[in-house]
Amino acid sequence: MTMIEYARKGGTKILALGSHRPIIQSVLDFDFLSGKSSPSIVGLIAGNRKAEKYFFGQNEVLIPCYRDINEAQAAAKKVAWMLNLQSGRRALESTVGFFETFPQALGGHIFAENVPEKHATELIRHFSQKYFIAGPSGVGLLIPSALKLGAIGGVDLRQISASKLSTPGSVAVISTSGGMTNELIRAVADAGKRISFAAAIGGDRFPITSLTEMLAFAQADKNTKALVYFGELGGVDECEIVEMLKSKKFTKPIVAYIAGVIDEAFDEHMQFGHAKALVASKDESARAKRDALRSAGAIVGETFPEFLKALVKLPEKAFSDKEINIEKIMSREKSILSTREIIDFERAPVFVRGKKLLAKGDGVFVKTILEALLGRPVKSKITSAFAEAVFTLLVDHGGHVSGAVNTMITARAGKDLVSSLAAGLLTVGPRFGGAVNAAARVWLEGVANKIKSAELVESKAKAGELIPGIGHLKYRVGLPDPRVKELSEFAALLKEHRYYDFAREIEKITTRKNGKLILNIDGAIAALFLDILRECERFSENELRELIDAELFNAFFVIPRSVGFIAHFIEQKKNDEGLFRLPDELLFVRKKKIK
Amino acid sequence: MPRVKITEYRAKKLLLGESYRGISVKADEPMKLPKSGRFVAKVDQGVKKRMKKGLVLLNQSVQGIRRALSRWNRKGFSRFLVEPLVKHNEKDEQYLSLERVREGIRLLHAKAGGVDIESRPEAIVNFIIKSDSDIKTAARKTKIPENFLSRVLDVFEKDFLAFLEINPLVVAGGKVYPLDAAALIDNAGIFFVKGDWSEDDIVSRARSYPAEKHIDDLAKTSAASFKLTVLNPNGSLFFLLSGGGGSIVIADEAELRGAGKEIGNYGEYSGGPTREETYLYAKEVIGLLLKSKAKRKALVIAGGVANFTDIRETFLGIIDALAESADVLSKARVKVFVRRGGPNEREGLELMKAFLKKEKLLGAVYGSDAVITKAVDDAINFVKRK
Numbered sequence: 015m016t017m018i019e020y021a022r023k024g025g026t027k028i029l030a031l032g033s034h035r036p037i038i039q040s041v042l043d044f045d046f047l048s049g050k051s052s053p054s055i056v057g058l059i060a061g062n063r064k065a066e067k068y069f070f071g072q073n074e075v076l077i078p079c080y081r082d083i084n085e086a087q088a089a090a091k092k093v094a095w096m097l098n099l100q101s102g103r104r105a106l107e108s109t110v111g112f113f114e115t116f117p118q119a120l121g122g123h124i125f126a127e128n129v130p131e132k133h134a135t136e137l138i139r140h141f142s143q144k145y146f147i148a149g150p151s152g153v154g155l156l157i158p159s160a161l162k163l164g165a166i167g168g169v170d171l172r173q174i175s176a177s178k179l180s181t182p183g184s185v186a187v188i189s190t191s192g193g194m195t196n197e198l199i200r201a202v203a204d205a206g207k208r209i210s211f212a213a214a215i216g217g218d219r220f221p222i223t224s225l226t227e228m229l230a231f232a233q234a235d236k237n238t239k240a241l242v243y244f245g246e247l248g249g250v251d252e253c254e255i256v257e258m259l260k261s262k263k264f265t266k267p268i269v270a271y272i273a274g275v276i277d278e279a280f281d282e283h284m285q286f287g288h289a290k291a292l293v294a295s296k297d298e299s300a301r302a303k304r305d306a307l308r309s310a311g312a313i314v315g316e317t318f319p320e321f322l323k324a325l326v327k328l329p330e331k332a333f334s335d336k337e338i339n340i341e342k343i344m345s346r347e348k349s350i351l352s353t354r355e356i357i358d359f360e361r362a363p364v365f366v367r368g369k370k371l372l373a374k375g376d377g378v379f380v381k382t383i384l385e386a387l388l389g390r391p392v393k394s395k396i397t398s399a400f401a402e403a404v405f406t407l408l409v410d411h412g413g414h415v416s417g418a419v420n421t422m423i424t425a426r427a428g429k430d431l432v433s434s435l436a437a438g439l440l441t442v443g444p445r446f447g448g449a450v451n452a453a454a455r456v457w458l459e460g461v462a463n464k465i466k467s468a469e470l471v472e473s474k475a476k477a478g479e480l481i482p483g484i485g486h487l488k489y490r491v492g493l494p495d496p497r498v499k500e501l502s503e504f505a506a507l508l509k510e511h512r513y514y515d516f517a518r519e520i521e522k523i524t525t526r527k528n529g530k531l532i533l534n535i536d537g538a539i540a541a542l543f544l545d546i547l548r549e550c551e552r553f554s555e556n557e558l559r560e561l562i563d564a565e566l567f568n569a570f571f572v573i574p575r576s577v578g579f580i581a582h583f584i585e586q587k588k589n590d591e592g593l594f595r596l597p598d599e600l601l602f603v604r605k606k607k608i609k
Numbered sequence: 610m611p612r613v614k615i616t617e618y619r620a621k622k623l624l625l626g627e628s629y630r631g632i633s634v635k636a637d638e639p640m641k642l643p644k645s646g647r648f649v650a651k652v653d654q655g656v657k658k659r660m661k662k663g664l665v666l667l668n669q670s671v672q673g674i675r676r677a678l679s680r681w682n683r684k685g686f687s688r689f690l691v692e693p694l695v696k697h698n699e700k701d702e703q704y705l706s707l708e709r710v711r712e713g714i715r716l717l718h719a720k721a722g723g724v725d726i727e728s729r730p731e732a733i734v735n736f737i738i739k740s741d742s743d744i745k746t747a748a749r750k751t752k753i754p755e756n757f758l759s760r761v762l763d764v765f766e767k768d769f770l771a772f773l774e775i776n777p778l779v780v781a782g783g784k785v786y787p788l789d790a791a792a793l794i795d796n797a798g799i800f801f802v803k804g805d806w807s808e809d810d811i812v813s814r815a816r817s818y819p820a821e822k823h824i825d826d827l828a829k830t831s832a833a834s835f836k837l838t839v840l841n842p843n844g845s846l847f848f849l850l851s852g853g854g855g856s857i858v859i860a861d862e863a864e865l866r867g868a869g870k871e872i873g874n875y876g877e878y879s880g881g882p883t884r885e886e887t888y889l890y891a892k893e894v895i896g897l898l899l900k901s902k903a904k905r906k907a908l909v910i911a912g913g914v915a916n917f918t919d920i921r922e923t924f925l926g927i928i929d930a931l932a933e934s935a936d937v938l939s940k941a942r943v944k945v946f947v948r949r950g951g952p953n954e955r956e957g958l959e960l961m962k963a964f965l966k967k968e969k970l971l972g973a974v975y976g977s978d979a980v981i982t983k984a985v986d987d988a989i990n991f992v993k994r995k
Contacts, residue, residue, distance in 0.1 A: 130801065
């Protein structure tokens with residue numbers, strides 16, 4: 015069985031050495047379009063982060079990053095292919111490291127241009143007999159619906175879809191030029207055929223797997239019924255094809271195009287785009303190669319359109335393409351910072367039901383905290399149970415709130431736990447989480463001064479001020495905040511709840527103006543806690559005022575939310591996606607230069 | 610560009626080290642020549658068949674050397690090599706060359722060297738060097754002293770050479786001296802040679818047009834790839850091509866359709882250039898087009914289906930360049946023909962089409978569903994129309 019057949023049978027796990035976002039994303043897109051349940055890339059060896067985020071279909075996935083090959087070996091099992099995306103300078107060292115660590119692998123692709131010839135010949139000596147290695151340079155290896163190892167077939171979802179890369183067929187494509195590999199794959203699809211496999215030899219002088227070896231793969235591959243080849247002037251590779259055709263080592267039909275007759279228009283031989291594309295002797299000219307191939311029985315297009323016409327006549331078995339709506343996938347949007355789900359409390363936990371306390375309120379930890387904050391022993395279970403309920407509800411509200419964002423960005427900048435937590439906490443104030451204390455003051459003074467709710471609303475409105483504890487972005491009359499609803503049940507446990515009643519009176523007035531101006535979680539906590547402290551813990555009005563002056567009520571937000579921030583911090587450190595930078599489109603709209 | 614020529618001076622310095630007495634002379638730097646002696650002077654710019662072209666002078670005095678150098682300088686040459694004359698017998702001249710091949714290093718040797726070696730291929734013996742023992746064998750059979758051969762191979766490996774030709778190599782009484790040496794280095798090895806050779810030793814191709822030089826400079830300072838060669842300054846087809854392989858296919862089409870003489874330039878950009886880089890490249894090509902005296906002129910913006918090069922981004926760069934000369938272009942009734950595919954193809958093509966239409970430059974705009982040669986075909990039809 016050849017490496018290609020092994021891959022068709024499922025040997026497709028890839029370890030990427032280095033990172034190249036468009037290529038890696040295109041491999042995942044190919045996997046998804048081919049109906050795989052998970053990405054074929056099992057990890058990246060890249061820098062000092064733990065994961066990089068990519069799309070798999072419409073969803074985001076984290077691809078783990080490893081610091082070096084040894085770490086990868088311990089974590090990634092059954093790796094079959096190397097996708098070497100490192101620079102030419104590092105290609106030798108990293109490739110040797112990979113195959114020494116994963117001797118059971120099937121092959122790989124070296125993407126870099128500018129791999130020194132000396133290094134390439136060394137790689138040939140070590141590995142060309144055992145593995146299928148496309149490159150150096152070029153776009154890699156593609157086996158429809160099984161393996162996409164490199165940029166081959168394109169990096170754009172539309173391109174991958176247009177070239178029908180998830181439908182296996184009978185035509186092998188081999189090309190010296192990366193760009194033309196894609197052009198040929200597309201041309202085969204447009205000619206109503208599908209490919210059996212495609213490989214770019216790479217434009218370098220010393221490809222690890224040579225043209226002869228690739229032809230031998232095509233000959234041995236049962237699925238391959240014909241070969242399409244693109245070559246250029248320079249080098250003598252095509253002599254290998256001629257040799258194989260003449261000696262019957264290759265017996266399948268070949269359609270070829272050899273580019274470079276334009277060289278005849280120059281005074282001196284030109285060095286074209288690829289390193290090898292320079293005519294050094296007469297046999298290396300495009301015309302000489304075309305003639306030699308024709309004489310050995312290959313169909314060689316004189317012009318490119320002629321070459322394309324010849325493709326239509328190639329054999330192909332029946333096939334059917336999977337229909338996939340890619341527009342839907344293309345509308346996917348990157349999460350910017352956090353992969354944690356946004357927490358919306360559709361249902362909040364129940365603390366009190368039918369005037370009975372369901373929460374136990376005997377948690378030692380909560381009781382200890384309360385006693386430390388209040389400076390005296392807690393008398394009632396209701397007080398502890400209420401604090402416990404508040405802590406439970408306020409631990410986290412998802413990654414999109416300002417404090418969590420600050421924490422995560424600080425963590426991504428490589429800072430420590432305390433710095434990141436502090437950065438998050440520093441956003442707590444009048445607009446975020448800091449309204450509990452302010453609301454407590456409004457309720458306390460309103461009741462103390464017997465202010466009519468309508469007057470209070472009127473005076474605040476006149477002064478253009480908001481009432482702390484009132485208003486929500488999402489919840490409104492008819493769509494109550496479930497947290498407020500469950501907390502409010504605590505009122506039923508009390509003989510009297512003047513602060514809570516006052517807050518509800520205010521709400522009655524504000525919601526007449528705007529359904530969103532409901533009593534929010536901050537306001538409810540403030541009101542109920544005031545009532546509980548007064549009735550269950552016997553706090554006088556003055557004692558309550560002292561607590562408000564000391565900003566105690568904000569502590570009921572800060573304490574649980576610190577835990578939430580730490581959780582976000584830990585998530586960021588685990589994923590370790592590197593320094594965070596706002597996407598440009600969030601900052602400004604780039605001015606177009608054209609009028 | 611992996612295989613490139615270096616100066617003979619540097620090649621010999623690598624081979625002979627400190628003992629080498631040659632002097633490298635640049636036209637714009639003061640000459641430091643010894644006061645007396647007999648010398649050899651050569652133009653050292655990788656020119657082939659120097660002897661036949663009169664670019665080598667043997668057995669000269671210092672004054673003779675100075676005269677020769679200023680004469681060559683007037684002809685436009687700028688780099689020279691001056692060496693003390695080495696007297697030798699013509700019968701001691703041998704031929705030696707090394708080239709890196711897939712299997713190892715191929716060594717060619719001929720007992721009788723000289724300028725006409727190419728006409729006597731039968732005199733050449735062939736070795737493939739893979740190990741030290743191969744060097745021993747080659748030394749024994751060629752009778753080239755083994756320590757010299759080992760040193761040459763050592764330098765070849767250590768300094769990332771790709772090709773080395775010593776002709777003639779003088780071998781007399783156990784002493785060896787390379788009279789004439791030409792070397793290609795593998796440019797990709799520059800990081801590993803630790804300064805043994807540098808960019809400065811690379812012989813650059815003579816560039817006749819400022820536009821070509823500007824593009825060479827652009828290529829040196831970018832991660833992307835840019836190439837430009839002027840073919841016929843008064844041609845009617847000007848190319849803004851992309852991709853190493855695709856650009857040749859498109860240029861081929863013009864040649865095959867008999868429009869080879871109409872091609873103003875060949876070149877390509879690839880490897881994901883930025884908008885700004887593409888602008889600079891396009892500007893040079895548009896400049897060439899405007900200078901051409903041809904009556905009907907077309908610009909062909911074409912390439913294969915790109916791997917990563919962002920079509921929208923690069924087309925914005927081309928539009929920036931076209932916009933600068935839009936009036937002149939439309940007055941000269943230039944038409945632009947486009948065929949391109951790749952990432953953000955749809956957006957890029959739409960932008961280009963809208964712009965060309967507005968500026969009355971529109972020839973045709975095709976995407977990846979059209980044949981790669983479609984734009985150049987249309988352009989040829991356009992310029993040939995009477």
